[in-house]
Structures are given as C-alpha cells and as structure tokens.
Amino acid sequence: MMLEQKAFLxxxxxxxxxxxLARPHVIAAYPITPQTTVIERLAEMVEDExxxxxxxxxxxxxxxxxxxxxxxxxxxxxFTATSSQGLLYMAECLHYASGGRFPVVMMNAxxxxxxxxxxxxxxxxxxxxxxxxxxxxxxxxxxESLDLIIQAYAIAEHPDVxxxxxxxxxxxxxxxxxxxxxxxxxxxxxxxxxxxxTVNKMDLDHPMSLAFTAGxxxxxxxxxxxxxAVLSALKVIxxxxxxxxxxxxRNYSGLIESIHCEDAEFIIVTLGSVAGTVKPVVERLRSxxxxxxxxxxxxMRPFPDRExxxxxxxxxxxGVLEKDISFGYEGTVFTNVxxxxxxxxxxxxxxxxxxxxxxxxxxxxxxxxxxxxxxKSPDDGETVGFI
Numbered sequence: 001m002m003l004e005q006k007a008f009l010x011x012x013x014x015x016x017x018x019x020x021l022a023r024p025h026v027i028a029a030y031p032i033t034p035q036t037t038v039i040e041r042l043a044e045m046v047e048d049e050x051x052x053x054x055x056x057x058x059x060x061x062x063x064x065x066x067x068x069x070x071x072x073x074x075x076x077x078x079f080t081a082t083s084s085q086g087l088l089y090m091a092e093c094l095h096y097a098s099g100g101r102f103p104v105v106m107m108n109a110x111x112x113x114x115x116x117x118x119x120x121x122x123x124x125x126x127x128x129x130x131x132x133x134x135x136x137x138x139x140x141x142x143x144e145s146l147d148l149i150i151q152a153y154a155i156a157e158h159p160d161v162x163x164x165x166x167x168x169x170x171x172x173x174x175x176x177x178x179x180x181x182x183x184x185x186x187x188x189x190x191x192x193x194x195x196x197x198t199v200n201k202m203d204l205d206h207p208m209s210l211a212f213t214a215g216x217x218x219x220x221x222x223x224x225x226x227x228x229a230v231l232s233a234l235k236v237i238x239x240x241x242x243x244x245x246x247x248x249x250r251n252y253s254g255l256i257e258s259i260h261c262e263d264a265e266f267i268i269v270t271l272g273s274v275a276g277t278v279k280p281v282v283e284r285l286r287s288x289x290x291x292x293x294x295x296x297x298x299x300m301r302p303f304p305d306r307e308x309x310x311x312x313x314x315x316x317x318x319g320v321l322e323k324d325i326s327f328g329y330e331g332t333v334f335t336n337v338x339x340x341x342x343x344x345x346x347x348x349x350x351x352x353x354x355x356x357x358x359x360x361x362x363x364x365x366x367x368x369x370x371x372x373x374x375x376k377s378p379d380d381g382e383t384v385g386f387i
Contacts, residue, residue, distance in 0.1 A: 004182045004248065011174035014142040014181050015081070015107045015167070016041035018149030020051045021189040022105075025076035025196075028056040028067035032086040033119050034171040035109040039081055061086035065093035065104070072102035073210055075201035077153065080104065083171065084111035087125045091132070097164045098133025098226060100211050101200050103156035104164040105149065106134075110272065110323070111171040112359045120360020121171030122323035123272060127300070127332045133226055135165040135233055136300045138271040142179050145169050147250060150189055154240045157196050160232040170273040170323075172360070184248050192247050230302050237299065255304030257296040258311045260286055264293030266375040267312060267349075269337055270321040271297040274363050278321070281368040292372055297333070305340035312341065315349040317375040321368075321387075323357035330384045331355055350379055356387035363387065 009017065015038050019027070027046070029039035045051035054071075058064045061082050068078040082090060087108055097104050108126050112118040126136060135155065139145040148167045156165040169175050184192075202210065214222055238254055245251035257275070259282060261267055268278055275296040285292045295311045297304065312318050318341075322333040329335075334353035341348050354371055356363050367387050 004184055007181055007183050008178055009142055009181045010037065010176050010178050011139070011142040011145050011169050012037035012109070012176065013041055014146040015149055015169070016045070017181075017183055018146040019079050020045050021184060021186060022150055022153050022193055023077065024053050024079045026054045026056065026068065026071035026078045028058055028064040028071075028078070028080045030058055030061050030064045030082070030086065032061070032083045034111060034121070034175045035081045035083040035086075035107065037175070038107055061089045062093060065090045065097065065106070068104045069093060069097050069100065069102050072104055073100070073202055075196065075198055077157075077196040078104050079106070081107040081109070083109035084113050084125045087129065088113060091129060094129060094132040094134060096211065099222070101162040101226070101229070102164060103153075103162055105152045105156055106164065106166050107149065108166050108168050109171045109175045110168050116359075118359040119171070121173055122358045122360065123168070123170070124324050124358070126166060126168050127324045130301055130332065133163065133230065134301065135163055135230060136168065137165070137298060138168045138300065139174060140273055140275050140296065142174060142177070143181050143250070144252070145174060146181060146183075147244065147252070150184070150193060151240050151244055153196070154193055155233060155236050157198065158236045159198070161229050161236050162198065162200055163226075163229050163233065168272070173273045182250070188247055192243060234302050252298070254307065255297070255299040255302070256307045256311060257298060259294040261293040261295060261311045261315075263291055263314065265291040265314075265316045266372055267293040267295060267315045267318045268321055268368070268371060269295040269297065269308075269312075269318060269333070271300070271333065272323070274321065274323070274357065277363060277365060278368050281365055281372070285372060290372070300333070300336070303336055303340070305343065308337055308340040309344045312349060313344065313346050317350040317352065319352045319354050319371050319375050321354045321356060321363075321371065325355050325358070334384070351383065353384040354387050355384065
C-alpha cells in the first residue's frame with residue numbers, strides 16, 4: 001500500500017488535486033459557480049509548474065469541451081469542469097465526445113438550472129443529460145471525489161470503453177465544504193494510471209477517419225457499439241476499483257453502496273451527498289430495532305440494475321429520494337429504479353418517490369426520519385411527493 005499525505009481540502013480542491021495527479025496534457029476551462037475553484041487551482045498548478053499541461057482559457061463552456069474533444073482526437077489526456085447552465089450549454093458537444101469515443105474526463109458541480117435563477121445545488125443538470133452517452137458517477141464527499149477523478153481516467157481510457165466520463169459533486173455541499181483528504185503519491189498514481197495510449201486518434205503514420213458522417217445504413221451500428229462500450233464499463237469499473245483499493249487502501253463498493261439491506265424492510269435509495277445525512281439516521285433507527293437500510297447509487301450510467309434488484313429484493317417499501325424531477329411525471333432516478341425492479345422475479349416492494357433539495361433546499365435528519373415513517377405507513381395511493 002502506497003504512503004499518502006493528508007490535506008484539508010474542499011471538494012473542488014480535492015478534484016483539482018486528483019486532476020494534477022492524473023497528469024492531463026490539456027485543460028480547457030471556463031468559470032461558473034460553484035465549479036470555479038477547480039479551474040483556479042489548476043491554473044495555479046500550471047503556473048507554478050507543479051502540473052505540466054496546456055491550460056486553455058476559452059470563451060464558453062461549449063468551447064471548453066470542443067477544445068477537449070480536439071485534444072483527445074490527437075491522443076491527449078484532457079480535463080474540463082462545469083456546472084448547471086454551463087453543462088446545458090455543452091449539451092451538443094457531449095454527444096460529439098461520446099459518439100467520437102473520446103475519453104474526456106469532466107467534473108460537474110451539480111447546481112439547479114434556471115428559471116428561477118439559482119446557484120445552489122440540485123441534480124437536475126446532470127440527470128437531464130443521462131442519455132448523452134457519458135458514464136456518470138456521483139460522489140458523496142471530497143475524498144471520493146478525488147478518488148473518482150483518478151479512477152475516471154483508467155475507466156474512460158480503457159480500450160473496451162473509450163467513453164467520456166462525468167464526475168458529479170453536489171454544489172456547495174461538497175464543492176465548498178472542507179474535510180481531511182488523503183492524497184495519493186504521484187508515484188502511486190503513476191503506477192495505477194499509465195500514460196494514455198489509444199488508436200482512436202489522428203495519426204499521420206496510421207491515418208483514419210474521425211467524427212465522420214454515417215447515414216441510415218450504418219448509423220445504428222455505431223450507436224450499438226457505443227451502447228456496448230458503456231455496458232463494458234461495468235466490469236472495468238469493478239476491476240479499476242479493485243486495483244485502486246490494493247494500491248491505496250480505499251475500497252469502494254462498485255456501482256452502488258448498500259448499507260444494512262440484507263434484512264431491511266424499509267430502504268431509502270439516493271445518490272450524492274444526501275446519503276451522508278441518511279446514514280446516521282439508518283444507524284440510529286437500527287439501534288432501536290428498526291429494520292431499515294440505505295442504497296446509495298454511485299453510478300447512474302451504466303445503471304446498476306442487477307445490483308439494485310439484489311439490494312431491494314427483501315424490502316416491503318422503498319423510497320427513492322432525489323434532487324431532481326422530470327416535470328409532469330416523476331423523478332428520473334425513480335424511473336430508473338422502478339424499471340430495474342420491474343425485471344425482478346420476486347415480489348416487488350411498494351415504491352415511493354420523494355423529491356427534495358431543489359434549488360439547494362435543505363434535507364434534514366428530521367426529513368429523513370419522516371420518510372422512513374412514510375414508508376411504514378399504509379399505502380395511500382400516492383407515489384410521488386415533495387419534501
């Protein structure tokens with residue numbers, strides 16, 4: 001196991017530290033709250049030469065991702081970061097990156113989208129773009145944010161995957177909250193993450209076509225390959241986490257984190273930092289004899305449908321708590337969880353959707369306790385509600 005240093009960092013600073021350790025060749029940056037600290041720290045690192053990279057100040061988020069696509073197309077390791085309206089402004093380029101199989105790594109600071117204008121955190125920005133072909137992971141804290149950045153390059157650049165990856169941090173709750181973080185050594189990260197090598201690039205010695213047009217006869221075949229690449233990431237994620245744990249001693253649980261679900265009758269499913277609020281409530285209720293549990297979704301794409309079915313198999317009622325809503329229907333996370341459970345061959349639990357935290361609205365311990373009480377209450381026919 002590699003020796004590590006400790007540092008008191010915000011989530012944004014932890015991301016910047018992880019990017020530095022991953023040695024990207026090109027960073028394309030445009031500031032937006034609450035992401036700005038990431039690219040400020042990276043600019044300082046490039047300036048003081050602790051990070052040898054080309055730092056591109058561009059005029060928009062669209063340009064930032066376009067620059068990363070161009071750099072990736074010549075075989076460079078790239079990074080960018082964004083949030084909220086900036087991510088939506090990138091939407092066109094997200095599809096270019098995934099369709100071109102360019103393994104760009106991007107941090108997104110989850111933030112509400114307008115209108116009303118709001119700089120605080122919910123997850124409507126990234127969840128609205130689940131279908132853009134990117135791998136999507138959601139961190140719970142600064143340490144996981146740093147570790148996910150390093151792992152993201154190993155996952156995205158794997159020859160069976162070659163797919164861009166988005167690491168999501170809850171705005172302000174993670175991005176601006178400080179905690180003690182373990183920093184891997186550069187030697188350790190170099191051993192874990194070798195230099196980027198790919199055949200999917202412009203090469204005068206081995207010329208090939210990139211970002212070309214494909215009509216009806218061939219287009220679907222490319223989309224099928226793209227779909228298979230994201231599915232292939234399932235195994236690559238597990239293998240990458242195992243190698244990471246062996247080197248650095250921090251072991252992650254795959255696509256979901258399951259807590260006390262083996263015998264739980266009432267389970268909350270969520271993602272991101274709010275899981276840190278749910279965990280102590282679960283432990284307190286367990287100490288009182290309540291059979292409750294938690295599932296934290298770490299990856300929304302590829303979606304952990306088998307893992308979800310296994311974790312929820314014995315529950316009587318499940319509540320999906322999310323900072324997102326698909327207006328006029330239900331939460332996007334709820335839709336995905338419900339779809340996974342529909343494939344189950346066992347009796348399905350009663351499933352409720354709790355929408356909260358929009359625009360940064362606080363989700364308290366008392367709120368979580370009320371959600372568990374709601375799961376234990378008789379079925380009143382309502383499946384979607386705001387907290």
